[in-house]
Amino acid sequence: xxxxxxxxxxxxxxxxxxxxxxxxxxxxxxxxxxxxxxxxxxxxxxxxxxxxxxxxxxxxxxxxxxxxxxxxxxxxxxxxxxxxxxxxxxxxxxxxxxxxxxxxxxxxxxxxxxxxxxxxxxxxxxxxxxxxxxxxxxxxxxxxxxxxxxxxxxxxxxxxxxxxxxxxxxxxxxxxxxxxxxxxxxxxxxxxxxxxxxxxxxxxxxxxxxxxxxxxxxxxxxxxxxxxxxxxxxxxxxxxxxxxxxxxxxxxxxxxxxxxxxxxxxxxxxxxxxxxxxxxxxxxxxxxxxxxxxxxxxxxxxxxxxxxxxxxxxxxxxxxxxxxxxxxxxxxxxxxxxxxxxxxxxxxx
Ligand code: ATP
Ligand code: MG
Ligand code: MG
Numbered sequence: 001x002x003x004x005x006x007x008x009x010x011x012x013x014x015x016x017x018x019x020x021x022x023x024x025x026x027x028x029x030x031x032x033x034x035x036x037x038x039x040x041x042x043x044x045x046x047x048x049x050x051x052x053x054x055x056x057x058x059x060x061x062x063x064x065x066x067x068x069x070x071x072x073x074x075x076x077x078x079x080x081x082x083x084x085x086x087x088x089x090x091x092x093x094x095x096x097x098x099x100x101x102x103x104x105x106x107x108x109x110x111x112x113x114x115x116x117x118x119x120x121x122x123x124x125x126x127x128x129x130x131x132x133x134x135x136x137x138x139x140x141x142x143x144x145x146x147x148x149x150x151x152x153x154x155x156x157x158x159x160x161x162x163x164x165x166x167x168x169x170x171x172x173x174x175x176x177x178x179x180x181x182x183x184x185x186x187x188x189x190x191x192x193x194x195x196x197x198x199x200x201x202x203x204x205x206x207x208x209x210x211x212x213x214x215x216x217x218x219x220x221x222x223x224x225x226x227x228x229x230x231x232x233x234x235x236x237x238x239x240x241x242x243x244x245x246x247x248x249x250x251x252x253x254x255x256x257x258x259x260x261x262x263x264x265x266x267x268x269x270x271x272x273x274x275x276x277x278x279x280x281x282x283x284x285x286x287x288x289x290x291x292x293x294x295x296x297x298x299x300x301x302x303x304x305x306x307x308x309x310x311x312x313x314x315x316x317x318x319x320x321x322x323x324x325x326x327x328x329x330x331x332x333x334x335x336x337x338x339x340x341x342x343x344x345x346x347x348x349x
Contacts (some may be wrong), residue, residue, distance in 0.1 A: 003028055004010015004285060005063030005085070006068030009036025009045065011329040011339060012265050016069060017042045019281035025289065030059045034179070037329045038069075050077040051333040060084040067288045071097055072144055082336040088288040089145060089243040093263040096147045100142050100173045103260060110238045112231055113257050115250075116176040126164050130157070136177035139163045141170045147337070153177070159171065168249075178257055180250035184218045187269035188232035189283045191288045197283070198229040199276065200298045204248070204268050209338060216269045216275060220251065227256050232286055237259060244269070244284040267339070271302040274325045274344040301347040312340035 003328035006013045009031030017027040018039050030037065030048060039045045042060070050073055060066060069090055075326040078094070081087055087094075096102045114266025118129035119142065127329045128138070134158065141150035153161035154174075164172075183206070187199040196295045203218035204211055213256035220228065234245045235258075238264045248259040269280035278286070278294030286294055307315070312334060316325050 001025060002064040002289065003043070003062065004041070004047075004289065005059060005066040006028065006038065007036035007066065007068035007073055009033070009042070011037050011068055011331075011341075012069035013038035014041055014329060015270075015281045015327075016067070016265065016284060019279070020285045022280065023285055023289070023291075027286065028059060030056065030062050035332070036124070037331055040330050051337055053077065053080045056080045057101050065288055067264075067284070068094075071263060085164050087160070089241050089245070089263045093239045093241055093245070097261050097263045098143055098250075100140060100205070100260070101171075104173070106238075107235070107258050107261075110234055112234070113255065115178050115257060115259075118174050119171065120174060121169065121171050123161070123164060126160060128175065130154070131158060133174050133176045135159075138175045138177055139167060139172050139173060142173055148206070151209070178250045178252060178259075180252050182219060182251050182259070183259070184220060184228065184249050184251055184256075185266065185268040186228045186230075186232040186247045186249065187244060187272065187280050187343075188236055188247060189280070189287055189293055189296070190236040191287050191293045192242050194237075195267055195293055195294070196233045196236055197296050198232050198295045199272055199280065199296050201225060201228045201249075201268060202268050202271060202304075208337070210308060211267045211306055212308075213306070214270050214302075216298065216302045216304075218251075222254060225252065231256065231258065239337065243287045244280050245294045248278055267342075268304075270327070271304040271344055272296065273327065273347045275300045277301040299349065303345045303347055305345070306339055306341045307341040307343065309334060309336045309338055310339065315340060315341070318343055321345070 003026040010030040014037045020027045026226045028044040029038045040266040101119045121131045139152045153168045183204045184201045202214040202216045205213045236293045244260040250257040265280045272279040325344040
């Protein structure tokens with residue numbers, strides 16, 4: 001049988017491995033860190049840094065296709081892999097989502113709306129950016145931010161200097177603050193044959209910059225729901241994308257604004273495990289393996305709750321709830337802010 005290579009051995013890699021194995025594939029994980037959550041379920045794990053190009057070549061040669069759960073794979077590593085095996089989703093999708101400026105440029109080029117933004121590194125550039133974008137606004141590092149890390153809010157001009165200092169000289173983007181009513185995301189998939197399927201949009205609540213809950217269905221009008229799905233399809237088609245993508249949106253009275261895209265399975269898509277026949281993980285494996293996409297239509301209302309840090313201590317109590325499907329990641333050590341698992345509370349419709 002074929003083997004799927006996965007860059008990154010976190011919980012997403014773990015759940016991708018389970019889905020792949022259910023479809024009869026073997027999986028080989030490449031992960032720099034020791035004892036990764038995916039290591040317990042994958043057929044094979046290579047533990048090496050992304051700088052170890054020989055290890056990467058051996059990994060690539062052992063698999064049929066390479067996908068990833070982690071966006072920040074260095075370019076040289078991707079070059080080494082791509083010389084041997086296809087990478088799905090493709091390099092362009094990865095490059096765009098690694099860089100908030102490229103991402104926003106791309107989204108605007110294809111006619112979608114983002115927050116107003118300006119790139120900057122220096123204090124003089126920040127001053128110019130503030131004239132263009134105004135405030136309140138948010139300063140974000142251009143690269144490597146996640147879970148709200150590498151961000152600083154500029155509510156008044158007094159916040160500008162400390163915000164810039166917190167970037168430690170890294171290239172940054174100033175984004176106008178969007179006064180959204182709520183946040184939603186679309187989990188979309190595109191197959192090798194170009195067919196597109198979107199899951200029903202979910203409504204996301206963040207706590208301390210980390211996703212706390214996703215509720216399905218989201219509060220959206222029928223036309224907003226159509227807009228959300230169409231804009232996601234436009235993104236995937238423009239990138240000739242293969243795989244699952246998470247598209248984060250702000251809902252405003254003026255319409256949907258794209259916050260960011262993630263070229264992978266997405267935390268806000270975990271509800272699909274208990275709300276759809278074919279969940280986002282299977283859908284992603286199907287796409288990257290060149291299979292037809294499966295049926296992602298929703299048969300239940302779901303509330304997905306992330307178990308972060310000490311939340312995982314509530315599992316014995318949650319296990320007594322009749323409608324709670326529990327997914328744990330097998331992480332030995334509990335740390336504040338660490339995603340330990342999630343619960344899908346399911347109400348059949
Ligand atoms: P993720 O873990 O989703 O990759 P991230 O670190 O890349 O997160 P963003 O998604 O850009 O960060 O921002 C985190 C959260 O901060 C958003 O979900 C939203 O709640 C808020 N936020 C970000 N940008 C804006 C904005 N321009 N206007 C208003 N709120 C924003
Ligand atoms: Mg992000
Ligand atoms: Mg985000």
